[in-house]
Amino acid sequence: MTTLPVVVVGAGPVGLAAAAHLLERGLEPLVLEAGDGPGAAVASWGHVRLFSPWRYDVDTAAARMLAPTGWTAPDPDVLPLGAELVRDYLAPLAATPGLRDRIRFGTRVTAVAREGADRTRSVGRDRRPYLVRSVDAAGVTRDVLARAVIDASGTFGQPNPVGVSGLPxxxxxxxxAYLTGPLPDVLGADRARFAGRHTLVVGMGHSAANTLLSLTELAKADPGTRITWAIRGGSAVRLYGGGEADELPARGLLGVRLREAVEAGRLDLVTRVVVDRLVPDGDVVRVVGAGRRDQADGALDLAVHAIVNATGFRPDLGMLREVRLDLDPVVEAPARLAPLIDPNLHSCGTVPPHGESVLAHPDEGFYLAGMKSYGRAPTFLLATGYEQVRSIAAAMAGDHVAADAVELQLPETGVCSSDLALASDGLAAGGCCGTPAGPQLVELGVGAPGVPVGAGAKPGFATGVLHGRSGDPLA
Known part of the structure; x- marks a missing residue:
């Protein structure tokens, strides 16, 4: 079984980093990617700028693989667009001699199992290779045997519903047909869909803020453009930042601008929204439910042309039904990881370091990595995903000392900060997640002598909301 490849699901930043680390460890990766190129999900929001600069967006093993090709690293202090991350990093990485023949594009993984054993069979289970079933663009189904599987397929294609209670x-x-993802290209390719029309944006986070601000810019050019913003909490103050509500020395640029737009009446904010029904009606869809305007509760009945669903994501676990997983029942992340990333307790900057031992499942050799490992939690950092796959590759190669020591290289302000954007706009920059300056070598599960990792950490404000959520009760 050791001659079989390690199948990596997904050719995004974390999946390609996993392949690079596996190759450095002398292991054979096979990357299966549903899209037609590397970073397909990232490319879909290519017009959006990341909050972390280039120095935290490039994996170390990937950089070493790129070096012999003459690749020039981008300016480490620049915040890249999603399209630039693909063009200047992921595409060159996928084209390296080490990876180009080990990636199959247009290949969607539909199931993972143990060969010849369903989920209930235990005898000899650990000696059986994994069977990874996929379907290519022509509809042809293929099975591949693997010694191990790293599922880094992400969650971007699995949005939470607009309805409440976790149900559509x-x-x-x-x-x-009326719904879009959280980051449509309002001022570019998707302009015609929104110009001069009424759009409802549902959600409270940086994705919603990005889209709302783009819509307000569009409305300046086309005054017929109407914008309604619906949030489930009672106030948007946590996203705005500022005053006593700030968990940061400096406010995120998005929050500053968004508050100005609301106060200027450029968009209509409805709080405590419950969407009960969506009723298609020709060119518009009626949004029926309840909400609060001007501190008064009442019925909600909007006719809108488009709904931007920015309510977050959840993992697609259907393809893993035959794998023995140990998942937290709340967050749907690996059980040992879930308490470290719970969005009710953490933002991205307060998540303690973690690696292979935290990500392992009862089926040995299977791992969720990257955004998918975080389940429904929105607190993921790209740098964290790189450390995950470095640790996993080390463990697969038998180097458990390296696997159990996770090196986090985070800036003093946290890699999820909008401080560079603030500075470029002439606004004061400040801390983000309160993470220590410089690299840290951290033994998993151990902090300072006698102090557990994460103990005493102040909840960060990286996502613009307290503990990753609005901090407001629903009722």
Whole structure:
């Protein structure tokens, strides 16, 4: 079985980093990517700028693989667009001699199992290789045997529903033509869909803020453009930042601008929103439920042309039904990881370091990595994903000392900060997640002598909301 490849699901930043680390460890990766090129999910929001500069967006093993090709690293202090991350890093990485023949694009993984053993069979289970089933662009199904599997397929294609209680609103499935993802290219390729029309944005986070601000810019050019912003909490103050509500010395640029837009009346904010039904009606869809305007609760009945769903994501676990997983029942992340990333307790900057031992499942050799490992938690950092796969590759190679020591290289302000954007706009920059300056070598599960990792950490403000959530009760 040791002659079989390690299948990596997904050719995004974390999946390609996993392949690079596996190759450095003398292991054979096979990357299966549903899209037609590297970073397909990132490319779909290519017009959006990352909050972390280049120095935290490039994996170390990937950089070493790129070096012999003459690749020039981008300016480490620049915040790249998603399209630039693909063009200037992921595409060159996928084209390196070490990786180009080990990636299959247009190949969607549909199932993972132990060869010849369903989930209930235990005898000899650990001696059986994994069977990874996929479907290519032509509809041809293929099975591949693997010694191990790293699922880094992400969650971007699995949005949470617009309805509450974790369930789609009545009629939501029939209204998919009116729904978009959280980051449409409002000022570019998707402009015609929003110009001069009424758009409802549902959600409270940086994705929603990005889209709302783009819509307000569009409305300046086309005054017929209407914008309604719906949030489930009672206040947007945590996203705005500022005053006593700030957990940061400096406010995120998005929050500053968004508050100005709301106060100037450029968009209509509705709080405590409950979407019960979506009713398609020709060119518009009716959004029926309840909400609060001007401190008064009442019925919600909007006719809008488009709904931007920025309510977050959840993992697709259907393809893993035959794998023995140990998942937290709340966050749907690996059980040992879940308490470290719970969005009710953490933002991205307060998540303690973690590696292979925290990510392991009962089926030995299977791992969730990257955004998918965080389940429904929105607190993921790209730098954390790189450390995950470095640790996993080390463990697979038998180097458990390296696997159990995770090196986090985070800036003093946290890699999820908008401070560079603030500075470029002439606004004061400040701390983000309160993470220590410089690299740290951290033994997993151990902090300072006698102090557990993460103990005493102040909740960060990286996502613009307290503990990664609005901090407001629903009722």
């Amino acid at each position: 609103a009545v009629g939501e499935t029939d209204a998919t």
